[in-house]
Amino acid sequence: MSEKQAQELDVKAYTQWSPYLEKCCLWLSANESYERAAEDIQVLTGVVMSHSTQQRLVHRQTFDLPQVGQTVEEMSVDGGKVRLRTPKGEPSDWRDYKAVNLHQCCVSAFFQENSSSMSISSRSESSAVSCNTT
Structure with missing residues (x-):
């Protein structure tokens, strides 16, 4: 789809995927591996998409802070480690994540972006804040 066509239809230019299919891909990728998301998209929609296409789709997104x-x-703040998939026989690779829940407002998670989680934590606070950490 050209730039002009995309503007007329209010969608992203130079993409092969409908906005709804793109949303489904992002949703599945957030909940599981790119490989499993690609398999699920094929089962659910009949569209064949590789795991690397799933990954590129996610990485080209820009997500604004709420x-x-x-x-x-x-607010609640949590952090932990996630295991990245590695080829069989290789040691596991573990990475850090942070999660921030501003109750009745929004929830955000950050993967290796401590400065972003601190930015959302330093928003307008009342004089007495109940902060739950785990």
Whole structure:
């Protein structure tokens, strides 16, 4: 789809996927591996898409930090490790993630982006904040 066609239809230029299919791909990729997401897309839609296409689709997205329109009175912050898939016989690769829940406002997760999680944590807070950490 050309730039002009994309503007007329209010979709991304130079993409082969409909906005709905792209949303489904992102949803499945967030919940499981790119390989499994590609398999699920084929079963659910009949569209054949490789795991590397799933990964490229995710990595070309820009996700803005949520906008909080009210004072934050309660938040939860958590972090942990996730195991990345490695070829059989190779040692596992573990990476850090952070999750922030501004109760009644929004939830965000950050993969190896500690500065982003601190940015969302430093939003407008009331004088007494209940912060739950685990």
